[in-house]
Amino acid sequence: DLGPYRHFMQKEIHEQPRAIADTLEGALQGPFSLQDLWGQDARERLAHVERVLFLASGTSHYASLVGRQWVETIAGIPAHAELGHEYRYRDSIPNPNQLIVTLSQSGETLDTWEALRRAKDLGHEETLSICNVAESAIPRASALRFITRAGPEIGVASTKAFTTQLVALYLLALSLAILRGRLDDVSLAQHLEHLRELPGGVQQALNLEPQIQLWAQRFADKDHALFLGRGLHYPIALEGALKLKEISYIHAEAYPAGELKHGPLALVDQHMPVVVIAPNDRLLEKLAANMQEVRARGGELYVFADLDSHFEAAAGIHVIRLPRHAGLLSPVLHAIPVQLLAYHAALVKGTDVDRPRNLAKAVTVE
Ligand code: M6R
Numbered sequence: 001d002l003g004p005y006r007h008f009m010q011k012e013i014h015e016q017p018r019a020i021a022d023t024l025e026g027a028l029q030g031p032f033s034l035q036d037l038w039g040q041d042a043r044e045r046l047a048h049v050e051r052v053l054f055l056a057s058g059t060s061h062y063a064s065l066v067g068r069q070w071v072e073t074i075a076g077i078p079a080h081a082e083l084g085h086e087y088r089y090r091d092s093i094p095n096p097n098q099l100i101v102t103l104s105q106s107g108e109t110l111d112t113w114e115a116l117r118r119a120k121d122l123g124h125e126e127t128l129s130i131c132n133v134a135e136s137a138i139p140r141a142s143a144l145r146f147i148t149r150a151g152p153e154i155g156v157a158s159t160k161a162f163t164t165q166l167v168a169l170y171l172l173a174l175s176l177a178i179l180r181g182r183l184d185d186v187s188l189a190q191h192l193e194h195l196r197e198l199p200g201g202v203q204q205a206l207n208l209e210p211q212i213q214l215w216a217q218r219f220a221d222k223d224h225a226l227f228l229g230r231g232l233h234y235p236i237a238l239e240g241a242l243k244l245k246e247i248s249y250i251h252a253e254a255y256p257a258g259e260l261k262h263g264p265l266a267l268v269d270q271h272m273p274v275v276v277i278a279p280n281d282r283l284l285e286k287l288a289a290n291m292q293e294v295r296a297r298g299g300e301l302y303v304f305a306d307l308d309s310h311f312e313a314a315a316g317i318h319v320i321r322l323p324r325h326a327g328l329l330s331p332v333l334h335a336i337p338v339q340l341l342a343y344h345a346a347l348v349k350g351t352d353v354d355r356p357r358n359l360a361k362a363v364t365v366e
Contacts, residue, residue, distance in 0.1 A: 009155035067169030075176035084115030105161035107136025204323035216344030240338030
C-alpha cells in the first residue's frame with residue numbers, strides 16, 4: 001500500500017525515522033545486552049575478535065565502508081571491508097580471531113552468501129550477519145545475527161535498509177568497544193543518547209525535500225555528475241552516485257575529494273555538476289580547498305553542509321544545510337538528501353523509479 005506516496009522508494013525514504021527507531025528499540029530499552037542484540041554466546045564469540053572483515057555488495061558494501069571506520073574509531077579494532085564477489089575468488093590469509101560480518105538487505109544475495117561460505121571454508125567460525133529479512137539464507141548461515149527492522153523494502157534502490165544497517169553497525173562498534181574495555185558507562189550513555197536523537201534528525205533532513213527537488217530539476221538534463229566526500233562521508237558520496245545511476249540513469253562517479261587532483265579534475269568544466277557531502281567534521285577545511293579546485297575549473301557545486309557551517313551560496317555554489325552536525329553519526333543524516341536528489345531527478349526524467357531497467361531487487365545469480 002503506497003498511502004500518500006507515488007512510489008515505494010519515496011515511501012521507504014520517508015519511513016526512515018520509524019525504521020531507525022524500530023531498529024534501535026532493542027538497544028535503547030533496558031540495559032545494553034550483547035546477547036539480546038546479537039544472539040546467544042555473543043559475548044564469548046566477540047570477546048576474542050582482533051580484526052573485523054565486512055563482506056557485502058552494492059549499497060550494503062557502502063554501509064560497511066562506514067562501519068569499518070566506526071569499528072576502528074570506537075572499538076580500536078582493525079577493520080576492513082570487501083566486496084563479496086572479490087573476496088570469494090582471491091587468496092586471503094585466514095585468521096581465527098577475525099570476525100566475518102556480512103551485510104545484506106535481502107539475505108539472499110549470492111555474491112555475499114558465497115563469500116560467507118568461502119570465509120567458513122577458510123576456517124572462520126565467528127560469523128555475524130546484519131540483515132533485513134530474518135528467514136533468509138545469510139543470517140541462517142551465520143553464528144550471530146542482527147535483524148534490522150526496516151520492514152519490507154520493495155523499491156530496487158535500497159534506502160531504509162541502508163540507514164538501518166548503519167545503525168546496526170554503530171551498535172556493533174559499541175559492542176566491540178565494551179568488550180575491549182574502551183567504553184565506560186558514561187560514554188556508552190552518551191552514544192546511546194546520540195542514537196536516540198537520530199530519528200528526529202533524519203526527519204529534519206527529510207523536511208529539506210522541497211529544496212532538493214529544485215536541485216533535481218537542474219540535474220535532470222545532465223549526462224554526468226561527480227560526488228565528493230571525505231572520511232566517513234566518502235561512502236555517502238558513493239551511495240549518492242549509485243542511487244543517481246540506478247534510477248535516473250545519469251552517469252555519476254564518487255571520489256574521496258583528496259583524489260580529485262590525481263585525475264578526475266580533468267573532467268570538471270561548466271557542464272559537470274559536483275555534489276559535495278560537506279558536514280562540519282575535522283576534514284571540512286580540506287574539503288573546502290577541494291571545492292575551490294572545482295570552482296576554479298568552472299564546475300558547479302551542490303553542497304550538502306551542516307546548519308552552522310560557514311559555506312555561503314554564491315555564483316556556481318548552491319548550499320543546502322542539514323539540521324545540525326551529528327558527530328560520528330553524521331553519515332546517517334547525510335544519506336537522506338542524496339537519496340532524495342536521486343529520487344527527484346528520476347521523477348523529472350520519468351524513469352521507472354521502483355523497477356529500474358536491467359536490475360533486480362535481490363541478486364541471486366552470479
Ligand atoms: O540485498 P543486498 O543488500 O545483499 O543487496 C546488495 C545489492 O544488490 C544492493 O544493495 C544494490 O546495490 C541496490 N540496488 C542498491 O540500491
